[in-house]
Structure formats: C-alpha cells, structure tokens
Amino acid sequence: MKNLLKSGPAPHITGVIMGSVDGAALRRAVAAGAGGVELRADTLKGLTNPGMVKVAQRLRRLKVLENLPIILTLRSRKEGGEHELSDTKRVELFGLLAPFADIIDIELSSKIVGTVVKTARSHGSQVIISYHNFKTTPSAARLNEIITKARAKGADIVKIATTARGTKDLKILTGLLLENKDLIVIAMGTYGAGSRLFFPLLGSMTTYGSITESSAPGQMPVADITAQFKLYGL
Numbered sequence: 001m002k003n004l005l006k007s008g009p010a011p012h013i014t015g016v017i018m019g020s021v022d023g024a025a026l027r028r029a030v031a032a033g034a035g036g037v038e039l040r041a042d043t044l045k046g047l048t049n050p051g052m053v054k055v056a057q058r059l060r061r062l063k064v065l066e067n068l069p070i071i072l073t074l075r076s077r078k079e080g081g082e083h084e085l086s087d088t089k090r091v092e093l094f095g096l097l098a099p100f101a102d103i104i105d106i107e108l109s110s111k112i113v114g115t116v117v118k119t120a121r122s123h124g125s126q127v128i129i130s131y132h133n134f135k136t137t138p139s140a141a142r143l144n145e146i147i148t149k150a151r152a153k154g155a156d157i158v159k160i161a162t163t164a165r166g167t168k169d170l171k172i173l174t175g176l177l178l179e180n181k182d183l184i185v186i187a188m189g190t191y192g193a194g195s196r197l198f199f200p201l202l203g204s205m206t207t208y209g210s211i212t213e214s215s216a217p218g219q220m221p222v223a224d225i226t227a228q229f230k231l232y233g234l
Helices: 023-032 049-061 087-100 113-122 140-152 167-179 195-201 222-231
Strands: 013-017 036-040 070-073 103-107 126-133 157-163 183-188 207-210
Touching: 013 023, 013 222, 023 222, 036 049, 049 070, 049 087, 070 087, 087 103, 087 113, 103 113, 113 126, 126 140, 140 157, 140 167, 157 167, 167 183, 167 195, 183 195, 195 207, 195 222, 207 222
Parallel strands: 013 036, 013 207, 036 070, 070 103, 103 126, 126 157, 157 183
Antiparallel strands: none
16 A cells, blocks of 8 residues: 655654634645644535535645545444444535546444445545544454454554553553554543644554644644744654
C-alpha cells in the first residue's frame, strides 16, 4: 500500500475541516504544516446533497491541496458524529463524495462498513476503518481483536481512538503501535493530549489537528502541533 499519509521528515499532520471550508484558514493550516486534510462531512451545516458535492469539489480543486491527501469522513452519531444520519443517507453521501477523496474513513461498528469499503475501492480510494471509545480504553486483547476484525473488513489503515484515564491506558495504546503496522492511534482527553505528539513518533500514521474548531477531546491546532514537533528537531 502506498503511504499517502507521509509528508516529510516530521510526522504527518491531518488538518480537520469542521462545519464549512474556510479557504484562508485551510491555507494557513497547510502553511503551518498540515500534510493533508480530513473533511468531516457529517458537520457540514444546512447543505443539500448537491451543496455537499460542491463543497467536496471545491476542496479537491484547491491548489493548496493539489498534492495532499483528502480523507472523507461521515462520522456516525454513535462514534462522535455531529448529526444523526441514517445508514441509507450515509451510503448515499459516501457514493456522492467518494470521487473527491483519497481515503475514506468508516467505523467498524457501522452496518454499512462493507458497502462503504466497496464504494472506496470503486473510486480507487484507500480505507480507514475506525474505532472510537469516548469513555475508556479497552484491554490490549480487545483492541487487537478490533484491529483483526477491521483488517478482515478491508482496512488499509486501522484507527483506534480511546479515552485515556492514566498511564495504564497510554501503555496499552503504545503497545498497539509497537506490535502492529498501518495504525492511527490516539488517546483522547486531557490525559491523552500528549499522545497526539508522541504516538506519531512511535509509528501512528498521522495525528489530527484542528483548523478552526476541535473535532475530539484533546485535539490541538495544526500550528501548535507543528511548533511542538519543532522543539524536538522535527
């Protein structure tokens, strides 16, 4: 698999687009170090299907993103999505927006995961299959089961994002990176904020930074992440 989430000597940073596409803010994020973007399409406000397609088209055509990967995410409400979208609606939107993405993110828990993987493949896109837990961090055995299931469903990359409540949880997540390849691992919450810096150093394929507003507990702005990496000579 070609690694689309690689931008240079420093760890890859994905800027997260929430609510709307702010061209000026996006250009600042790329200038600050974002090596790609995630379009959280579930947060786009008040748009019809054609309106959402126009947003995705505009994003794809922006010169600043010409050689950078775009991740398409329509997050389920169960795993942190902003709006309640039916499975039928999400399948429809994935089909409409997939042509403008390089990578598509779908939750392992979703009943439509197989359909979305097929949609991604039909457009030549890679697939992130994700798992989010906003309450706790499961055991290493449980998380490895989740990784295995995601691979079986067709994941090129598996994303694990859990809430860390102490060093034990951070050690569990660190172990995943030491034992597996092609993972994105994030510890959410105040205790896990540092993971957005040091997990990429251990092999997490990207870290997510906000462009205008945070999309998850503990997420930092792109510019702040870059500044922290520079402190370590990256």
